[in-house]
Amino acid sequence: MENKKSILFAIIAIVIFIALFTLVEMGLLSRQYMGLLVPICVNIILAVSLNLIVGFLGELSLGHAGFMSIGAYAGCLFTVYANLPPFIEIPLALIIGGLVAALFGFIIGIPALRLRGDYLAIVTLGFGEIVRSVLNSLKIVGGSGGLKGINSGMHKSDYYIVAYIVVIITILVISNFINSRHGRAVKAIRDNVIAAESVGINVVYYKILGFVIAAFFAGMAGVLYGHNIGILKPATFDFNKSIEILVMVIMGSMGNIPGSIIAAIILTVLPEALRFLQDYRMLIYAVALILIMLFSSNPTLIEFRKKIFGKKEKGGK
Amino acid sequence: MALLDVKELGISFGGLRAVDNFNLKIEEGQLYGLIGPNGAGKTTIFNLLTGVYKPTDGSFNFNGKEMAGSSPMAINKSGIARTFQNIRLFDNMSVIENVMVGLHNQSNVSLAESILRLPKFKKGEVEMREKAFNLLKIFDLDKDADSLASNLPYGKQRKLEIARALATNPKLLLLDEPAAGMNPNETAELMNTIALIRDKFKIAILLIEHDMSLVMGICERIVVVEYGRVICDDIPEVVRNNPKVISAYLGE
Numbered sequence: 001m002e003n004k005k006s007i008l009f010a011i012i013a014i015v016i017f018i019a020l021f022t023l024v025e026m027g028l029l030s031r032q033y034m035g036l037l038v039p040i041c042v043n044i045i046l047a048v049s050l051n052l053i054v055g056f057l058g059e060l061s062l063g064h065a066g067f068m069s070i071g072a073y074a075g076c077l078f079t080v081y082a083n084l085p086p087f088i089e090i091p092l093a094l095i096i097g098g099l100v101a102a103l104f105g106f107i108i109g110i111p112a113l114r115l116r117g118d119y120l121a122i123v124t125l126g127f128g129e130i131v132r133s134v135l136n137s138l139k140i141v142g143g144s145g146g147l148k149g150i151n152s153g154m155h156k157s158d159y160y161i162v163a164y165i166v167v168i169i170t171i172l173v174i175s176n177f178i179n180s181r182h183g184r185a186v187k188a189i190r191d192n193v194i195a196a197e198s199v200g201i202n203v204v205y206y207k208i209l210g211f212v213i214a215a216f217f218a219g220m221a222g223v224l225y226g227h228n229i230g231i232l233k234p235a236t237f238d239f240n241k242s243i244e245i246l247v248m249v250i251m252g253s254m255g256n257i258p259g260s261i262i263a264a265i266i267l268t269v270l271p272e273a274l275r276f277l278q279d280y281r282m283l284i285y286a287v288a289l290i291l292i293m294l295f296s297s298n299p300t301l302i303e304f305r306k307k308i309f310g311k312k313e314k315g316g317k
Numbered sequence: 318m319a320l321l322d323v324k325e326l327g328i329s330f331g332g333l334r335a336v337d338n339f340n341l342k343i344e345e346g347q348l349y350g351l352i353g354p355n356g357a358g359k360t361t362i363f364n365l366l367t368g369v370y371k372p373t374d375g376s377f378n379f380n381g382k383e384m385a386g387s388s389p390m391a392i393n394k395s396g397i398a399r400t401f402q403n404i405r406l407f408d409n410m411s412v413i414e415n416v417m418v419g420l421h422n423q424s425n426v427s428l429a430e431s432i433l434r435l436p437k438f439k440k441g442e443v444e445m446r447e448k449a450f451n452l453l454k455i456f457d458l459d460k461d462a463d464s465l466a467s468n469l470p471y472g473k474q475r476k477l478e479i480a481r482a483l484a485t486n487p488k489l490l491l492l493d494e495p496a497a498g499m500n501p502n503e504t505a506e507l508m509n510t511i512a513l514i515r516d517k518f519k520i521a522i523l524l525i526e527h528d529m530s531l532v533m534g535i536c537e538r539i540v541v542v543e544y545g546r547v548i549c550d551d552i553p554e555v556v557r558n559n560p561k562v563i564s565a566y567l568g569e
Binding site for chain 2: 177180196199201255
């Protein structure tokens with residue numbers, strides 16, 4: 001069972017990669033969609049990592065863009081000042097970005113021990129805004145003008161390969177984590193803290209661990225984002241970005257990793273695909289969001305969906 | 318020396334003295350009953366013994382270690398497990414996963430081994446599942462292993478809580494009204510199971526129960542509390558005829 005799933009995942013991952021690779025190399029993708037490849041990967045990483053906090057740990061975090069920006073600035077500063085061949089520089093930048101973000105994940109994990117629900121949401125929201133304000137006024141990272149000249153020497157059109165690899169690593173690490181005794185401890189804390197403590201689960205450790213892992217990957221997503229765009233502006237990582245990621249998680253249904261991936265892809269492509277509607281774009285986008293929400297959470301529509309796809313209700317996640 | 322030795326344990330919530338001067342000695346393998354009218358402080362005693370509340374005075378010694386004021390996690394690790402009066406399962410996890418969470422501290426598969434899916438992880442996971450399955454069998458829950466815990470009927474949820482508590486490999490099991498909401502047949506069956514697990518796992522059990530005849534039937538000793546104070550602590554025959562106990566339950 002477990003083995004079959006792993007093989008299936010490997011096959012899907014390779015097939016998608018080959019398909020992407022041929023599409024790109026043969027020039028079949030329009031420039032518009034070429035430009036979307038890395039943002040899709042970045043959003044998948046963000047959605048899957050936020051799902052760890054929101055869906056599995058059961059804590060509402062509105063500061064995911066904060067982790068992303070910290071990682072982005074840390075990793076990109078490294079690239080700006082270091083002068084190494086790209087195949088060493090990019091992985092190092094990713095790891096540095098991830099680790100610095102993870103450190104902040106640890107710091108944010110501490111109030112999460114005492115606060116729940118709305119109160120924690122306010123703290124994480126504040127965290128995201130503080131990070132943005134600090135970056136805005138910090139001269140060494142370019143302030144509000146942005147951090148410029150992020151160039152690792154790699155060809156711009158090859159970043160999607162790096163991004164794709166990071167996506168695969170993120171999905172593997174987070175789903176392996178969830179499907180282990182450690183992940184079960186995290187889910188137990190979500191379902192009932194008092195019961196989890198009563199069977200000897202270390203609540204402090206697992207709550208902080210959840211935040212650290214999620215922040216690590218959000219940081220890596222930030223590094224990818226920065227390298228792809230070539231410039232980092234604090235304004236990108238505002239509250240709206242955090243909400244955008246949260247919408248992906250909720251739309252893909254909480255605690256569901258494939259759901260987060262699909263939602264991240266749809267929500268990244270949709271605004272671009274709707275460009276032909278011009279002025280009506282945001283209107284249709286909003287309607288599409290509501291429809292997808294209904295389709296993924298309305299009981300009658302879930303029944304309807306099950307009839308079509310013949311999916312059976314499964315126990316556990 | 319007794320397995321659990323409670324000395325003058327007490328807690329106040331503001332001006333309310335919920336438990337006062339509570340003393341209790343439980344020997345290894347003993348089946349002890351804790352009874353009393355509604356609001357007497359039975360569940361509060363459980364919460365004190367499992368670290369949910371910190372006692373305002375007194376102390377208790379478990380298995381040779383002073384445990385008063387320790388965290389619920391530390392107390393569970395020292396060998397006290399419990400169930401809850403208002404069922405607290407991990408609702409969105411499967412039945413077998415609930416028990417596997419109970420087995421958490423008996424596995425030493427590290428985080429890195431889990432993430433990298435090393436052979437030790439697979440071996441650990443198979444062993445854990447097997448152990449959990451065997452526990453479910455005792456409570457006749459093996460057929461429901463993969464259904465969601467919240468989808469179980471009430472009686473089975475109570476049994477699952479006991480199975481989960483047992484999974485932590487305790488020396489003392491605290492059961493808070495395990496038969497609440499069950500019909501007489503189910504209750505009788507559950508009491509048999511409780512006596513059986515006591516013998517099989519060689520553990521001591523402290524049991525809160527309202528059904529007097531059942532408590533009298535299976536417990537070796539019974540402690541009766543009223544208004545947070547012990548009014549009687551003896552063998553069932555004596556408790557049954559104690560005038561204080563009779564008046565606490567039936568009135569003067």
